[in-house]
Amino acid sequence: MITSPYPYFQALSKEITQMQVDYRNMHPLEGDQINTTISGLRQKYVPLLTDGAFANQLAIVRGHGKEDFMTVVLDPNPRALVFYSRFAIPVVSPDYKEEPERFWTFVLETGQKIRETGKIPVLTLGDAEWLLDSMIEFGIERLKEVFAVNQDYELQWKLQDKYLQCQKAAESGLLMPQTWLGNEAFFKSPPDLPYPVLVKERRGKKVFRDTGKQAFEAQSWEQLLQIKEKLGVDTEVIVQEKITDNGSENMYSIGAFCRKGVPDAFFTSRRLRATREYGSTALSVSEPCPEGIEAATKYLKHLQYHGSCELEFIFDSKREQLLLLELNSRLYKTQSLATHCGINLNYLALLDAMNKPAPPLPVQMYGPKWWLAWGDLAAGIRKMTKNEMTFRDFMEPLSFDFVNGIDDMDDPLPGFVNLFDGKY
Structure with a gap:
């Protein structure tokens, strides 16, 4: 049999044809189309992803x-990237940022439609930082009447408070960077700070939305005051010592799914590069971190955490210890590396929703990498033009054994669309 010299485009063509035959012609579903499509699924439980x-x-x-589950995906943008996935049932929703009450009413009504087909909807949050506040206000108990829920959303909402995370870490005996609540008392009577320090929003993503930055570095008290003034009096902040790792990328990410403080599984990886300072990962590698797993186990047990999460650790070269930076009460974009390496955290969450026990934990495969190729290339070019990186530096950690954050031969259309969207 002759093999195509262009396997990616062959897969892409096949995907588009199959999508047209199955249930839609490159358009989100509406009205009766949703019920008809869901009724035809060979699965009792139907995940509903909020964005x-x-x-x-x-x-x-x-x-x-990967486990043969299709997912109903809601998003206000009719061209949302995930709408193009062959594993998605796309539905346009109200804007969850502009109309949160209307959005959650729509979520509830969509869950009821799924129930009408004889299926059980499983509520799955994507952008938790944007959604938990409005979800709590809408009423989790209302959602539980329709959806199977496998997350302790009340606890996750509380843990959006980064200062509370520090307090809980101290209670459980974990080390974190020194952290101060940047309230009125702090700025009236400043403590002796170990400069440089970082200023972060206490909870939420408003600062990131407005500035594109998640943290601001201050080398002095004067700079700290300037940052606070720039962020405004209404923005609650924390001040945290900046941890040094002597220029190395010794930041570890530990993904987990827990049931009442007991983890079904962990997945450990180390960040090699980010798209921007204090920003998103561009390149990471599946790597063991036994000290991090020990600390994460202790912390999650203390919290009695139930649901999906990611814990970020960094090795402090001064203390020669691993410190917890924060807990994200959601799964993270490099989780596709976990799936590739044999730890499907999303499937573990679905098993919990189905009241099924977790399977025996597979051994994590170490060595493969996760790469957000276009974002990493764009960041690399910026650094090379500023003489902050050489081409050899950029190429050195790359390998052929990697998972692409967007492009996937088994699901090629989102990567093709994203290439033209230019979102990296």
């Missing part, structure tokens, strides 16, 4: 797809 914008949500849908 489908980028790599994180794409990893969730593909994680479900």
